[in-house]
Amino acid sequence: MALLQEKASPKLFWQEFKRKYRKEPAMTDPYVKDKDREKWYREHINRLKLPQATLKSDFATLLKSLHPLRNEQQDESGTPTAAAAVRDPMIEAYIQTLGPPPEGGASEEEDEATRKAREARERRERALREHEDKVAEQKRRQQRSLEMGRARLREGEREVELAMQVGKRGLQSQLASAQKKDQPDA
Numbered sequence: 001m002a003l004l005q006e007k008a009s010p011k012l013f014w015q016e017f018k019r020k021y022r023k024e025p026a027m028t029d030p031y032v033k034d035k036d037r038e039k040w041y042r043e044h045i046n047r048l049k050l051p052q053a054t055l056k057s058d059f060a061t062l063l064k065s066l067h068p069l070r071n072e073q074q075d076e077s078g079t080p081t082a083a084a085a086v087r088d089p090m091i092e093a094y095i096q097t098l099g100p101p102p103e104g105g106a107s108e109e110e111d112e113a114t115r116k117a118r119e120a121r122e123r124r125e126r127a128l129r130e131h132e133d134k135v136a137e138q139k140r141r142q143q144r145s146l147e148m149g150r151a152r153l154r155e156g157e158r159e160v161e162l163a164m165q166v167g168k169r170g171l172q173s174q175l176a177s178a179q180k181k182d183q184p185d186a
Helices: 002-007 014-020 034-049 052-065 084-097 104-164 168-182
Strands: none
């Protein structure tokens, strides 16, 4: 993505971009498919073509969709980007519209709600793990049963093959016994 932010331009088509930057590490990564790279490139270029007002409104919507911030909180992980000159004033304006931090009682309610949500999530995850373990055990049993059935089938086939292999002596003895039955007793 950094390569796209640095080098991508709406003037370049995907094939030209790919040919021009084919030796970049991001373009030679064997774990990323070329189709994905092309899709990301096209999405990035389409985003660059959008009007500035749309980008600003999308960013404001993103800020509003985040969990409630307080105007006294600060982001210490600040990642520098080229759009910082536009982004920072928007963030400052949004922070000014936020209310003051809640009083002590509200934070306890939030802590209780957070704890309950975490416990519910842990219960769901534990149930999911147990279900996956049961499914895996059932699959192992089914596989073992299938292998045992195949082994019995192979054993039966071997017995049939042995029974069908009649040597010269065995054939002669069968013919001799058949002839004795055909001859009348004298």
